[in-house]
Amino acid sequence: MRFLITLLLCAVAPFVAYGAKNTSNAKEMVCSLLAEADIQVNGTRPWDIAVHNENFYSRVLTSGSLGLGESYMDGWWDCPELDVCMAKIMEACLDEKVRLGWKTACTMAWEHTKAYVFNLQDKEGAKKVIERHYQLGNDLYQAMLGTTLAYSCGYWKTAENLDQAQDAKFDILCRKAQLKPGMTLLDIGCGWGGFAKYAAQHYGVKVVGVTLSANQAALAQKLCAGLDVEIRVQDYRDVPESFDAVISIGMFEHVGHKNYRTFMEIVHGMLKPQGIFVLHTIGSNKTTSVTDPWINKYIFPNSHLPSISQIGKSIEKLFVMEDWHNFGAYYDKTLMSWYANFQKSWTQLQAHYDERFYRMWKYYLLSCAGAFRARQIQLWQIVLSKNGVPGVYQSVR
DSSP states (O other): OHHHHHHHHHHHHHHHSOOGGGOSOHHHHHHHHHHHTTOOBTOSSTTSBEESOTTHHHHHHHHHHHHHHHHHHTTSEEOTTHHHHHHHHHHTTGGGTOOOOHHHHHHHHHHHHHHHHSOTTSTTTHHHHIIIIITSOHHHHHHHHOTTOOOSOOOOSSOSSHHHHHHHHHHHHHHHTTOOTTOEEEEETOTTSHHHHHHHHHHOOEEEEEESOHHHHHHHHHHTTTSSEEEEEOOGGGOOOOEEEEEEESOGGGTOGGGHHHHHHHHHHHEEEEEEEEEEEEEESSOOSSOOHHHHHHTOTTOOOOBHHHHHHHHTTTOEEEEEEEOTHHHHHHHHHHHHHHHHHHHHHTTTSOHHHHHHHHHHHHHHHHHHHTTSEEEEEEEEESSOOSSOOOOOO
16 A cells, blocks of 8 residues: 555655746745745855755755755855754745655655665665665764764753763663672673763662674774673664663664564563663654654664654553653754764864765764754653563663
């Protein structure tokens, strides 16, 4: 049925699209849409955009968010406060008001079909995002992320800077998992080892961290040297041991909707009877099978943000849901801190990364900050127990 819908979309797209390339009013259409978000073209306010190439208007109407991001990478437009601009665009839901050109509509329909028919995040597919994103270079991430090397949302409740926010996030995860000295902990998607190091140092647990990135593993092993931490280049599906607790931070976004149930079954099988699993993940307000086209092409290939219903279905009859904590608003502040670090370090980084990469990375960080500011996407920490925590689970905030 969905395949037939895809064919239908491709058939009717030429008739419902604006046909921007064949009309003389593409600029008028774009300006009118932006006005709905209180954004002016060549205006004087910091969130107004300056257009340098008149083909910008047709490109956006033809290709939607992909055209918007690519035209920024190409230098066709600029904005002094890009994060504010993107937040306004998303708050006004302009993406829902643009009918795409027929080629883009067909491409998007094909992406939905692929996501429905194929498992894009199988073991081979999972490596694509590693090669594209996490293998870029440790120098970039060390410059951007701060001393904790945490590539996920910080917890800013009382924090005054990025490192404090990330340490607070590490600590709240440990307390939610009820870690105690001598316990064994699996860190799925351990990144550069910041959390593994924190848990071993401050909670006295034995940690196994797994990642598919050789670059991450190499730095994580150095960071955790001398601690009871083992870092492996290993797929989570191949871990043979059982653990007192499992934590996954910012990795579930790469699992894919076809693998959510399998992921939960594997974690369930890894946990000891009284074990706790804490899932830290970005989440979507709505259920989809694909991600934003620009993010998928340039930043996180084959990524997917889960919805509440998708997570709920994946844990049914496996886990007791003890706690669900949303602090997505903190991701805005985290991303802006990463951007400040990136900007400050660009003089050193530009020896290895070109100007197009700079514009791509800037657009990535600031557009994501705008998305969280507009509350279109969330950050969830979900506490799951295998058999129910005895008594009442005490939520940690």
